[in-house]
Amino acid sequence: MDMMTMNLTKFQEIQGKIKTVLLPIGMIEAHGPHCALGTDVLIPREFVRRLESEIGDQVLMAPEVTYGHSWGLAPFSGTIDISSEAFSQYVFEICKGFYQQGFEHIILFNGHGGNISSLDIVTEKLADLGVSTLTINWFIDYREDIKQIAPEPGHAGEDETSLILAINQNYAFTDGVGSHEIPIQKRFRVKDGGKILYPEGFSGNAGAASVEKGEQLFQMMIQLVRKDLDKFWNLVNK
Numbered sequence: 492m493d494m495m496t497m498n499l500t501k502f503q504e505i506q507g508k509i510k511t512v513l514l515p516i517g518m519i520e521a522h523g524p525h526c527a528l529g530t531d532v533l534i535p536r537e538f539v540r541r542l543e544s545e546i547g548d549q550v551l552m553a554p555e556v557t558y559g560h561s562w563g564l565a566p567f568s569g570t571i572d573i574s575s576e577a578f579s580q581y582v583f584e585i586c587k588g589f590y591q592q593g594f595e596h597i598i599l600f601n602g603h604g605g606n607i608s609s610l611d612i613v614t615e616k617l618a619d620l621g622v623s624t625l626t627i628n629w630f631i632d633y634r635e636d637i638k639q640i641a642p643e644p645g646h647a648g649e650d651e652t653s654l655i656l657a658i659n660q661n662y663a664f665t666d667g668v669g670s671h672e673i674p675i676q677k678r679f680r681v682k683d684g685g686k687i688l689y690p691e692g693f694s695g696n697a698g699a700a701s702v703e704k705g706e707q708l709f710q711m712m713i714q715l716v717r718k719d720l721d722k723f724w725n726l727v728n729k
């Protein structure tokens with residue numbers, strides 16, 4: 492069920508029957524020279540769209556949260572960084588709104604690493620309110636499986652670029668992009684540190700990305716997400 496295009500009559504029919512919301516959460520941010528600025532919105536939105544086409548009778552597909560928090564890539568052109576405080580409060584109130592409308596279970600489908608610490612705080616507050624949530628950070632949760640198809644993932648790396656190409660071939664390019672390895676894989680915080688870690692705004696082997704890998708990644712991860720959804724529903728007695 493797609494909330495964006497649904498009318499009130501239809502919405503009232505499903506209220507109380509469907510208990511689970513799929514909420515895509517993204518970011519508008521520099522993704523190398525080669526990927527759409529909306530990459531972190533487009534990918535979760537596509538996951539949720541595909542899930543809706545398979546299990547649409549059990550879930551409400553909510554409109555996405557477009558802007559997020561990116562301390563790391565804030566110095567880059569094209570990044571619109573919302574403070575962690577404002578972003579957390581906004582997402583909390585969106586989820587609270589769904590809860591008040593009868594949706595007890597919320598799947599936060601997150602496409603952006605910089606959002607994770609904020610979403611951890613939000614979901615703890617939601618749990619105390621009575622809302623059950625499952626946050627899916629696809630690029631971390633399924634990383635080992637991703638590497639079987641795209642061995643050098645990263646920010647706008649082989650995995651993300653492939654997924655974007657599978658959504659629309661005009662949303663990314665790979666010619667002359669190459670690869671970049673982050674020089675330190677730890678919590679590294681200095682002023683404008685993102686420019687040191689990601690000189691061109693990306694990591695991983697973006698040049699190896701392809702439409703075919705993207706489609707394989709989507710199909711593989713949709714199955715993994717569905718398994719996790721079943722586990723979640725079992726735990727919360729849907």
Ligand SMILES: [Zn+2]
Pocket residue numbers: 522530531602603646647651
């Ligand atoms: Zn991204």
